[in-house]
Amino acid sequence: GKPVDSSMLKVIQPKKDLEIDGVDFPFNSSTPLYPEWNVASLVSVPNVVAEELQFALLDIENxxxxxxxxHDCYIQNNCTQxxxxxxxxxxxxxxxxxDSETTCKSTPEIAFMAHVARTKGKYTGFRTxxxxxxxxxxxxxTGYILKNTVNDAMECIRETNIYEAIVCPPGNFKKSKEEVENGCKEANLxxxxxxxxxxxxxxxAFDVDVF
Structure with a gap:
């Protein structure tokens, strides 16, 4: 799709000094950094296969x-396809x-495949x-996970409608369903x-009307 113009976006109260393993995080974020989805293997997968996949994912960035x-060389030379x-x-x-002399683990074909995969997958690489x-x-x-009173298990909450799924932070109250449904219209959005x-x-809380 067409990239969104970043000037149209505003990060609310961006946090300072965000980093991962001592490396500065390159983007603004209004929340702490949380891990994304990880890759796991089933117990039926042999250890040797799981280890090889792990090494391959960790090496894909290089x-x-x-x-x-x-790829840049192809473009500079005006090559086709x-x-x-x-x-x-x-x-x-x-x-x-x-770069054939820089690494003995890679080949031009593997390197190019990794570049294409990274570009289409829109990721940088994998880490532990x-x-x-x-x-x-x-x-x-935030109330996304609550204890099930029937079996005492912690479970994700799946509401039947968006309004019921809204959880306000401490010190705040949820507006009425009608106010929420008309919120964007009232804001001319x-x-x-x-x-x-x-x-x-x-x-x-201090903005809530008391009757």
Whole structure:
């Protein structure tokens, strides 16, 4: 799709000094950093297979960095079909040898495949899993995970409608269903067809009218 103009977006109260393993996080964020989905294997998968996959995922960023240089070389040389690795194309041949001395683990073909995969997958690379404890705490604090009173198990809450799923932070109250449904209209914000838009569904305690 067409990228969104970043000037149209505003990060609310961006947090300072966000980093991962001592490396500055390159984007603004209004929340702490939480781990994304991780890759796990079933118990039926042999350890040797799981380990090889793990090593491949951890190495994919290095492969892709080399592949990106090969792809850039294709473009600079005005080669055709720059998204396809080709050893028979005389235009691409000099590019396919780029960085061949820098690593013994990669080949031009593997590097190019990794670059294409990273580009289409819109990711940078893989790393060891971060702790999910902060994420779990956040889910409990926001009411996304609650204890089932029947079996005492912690479960994700799945409401039948969006209004019931809204959880306001401490010190705030949820507006009435009618106010929430008309919130975007009252704020003069358009909501595309077939979408449900929520605008300012909560109100701070000191702003609540008491009757």
């Amino acid at each position: 492969h892709a960095n080399i592949g990106e240089k090969i 720059t998204e396809i690795y080709d050893t028979s194309d005389s235009c691409k041949e000099p590019c396919n040898n780029i 899993t971060l702790s999910y404890m902060q994420l779990r705490n956040m889910q409990e604090e 358009d909501c595309p067809a077939n979408f449900t838009c929520i605008c300012s569904p909560c109100v701070e």
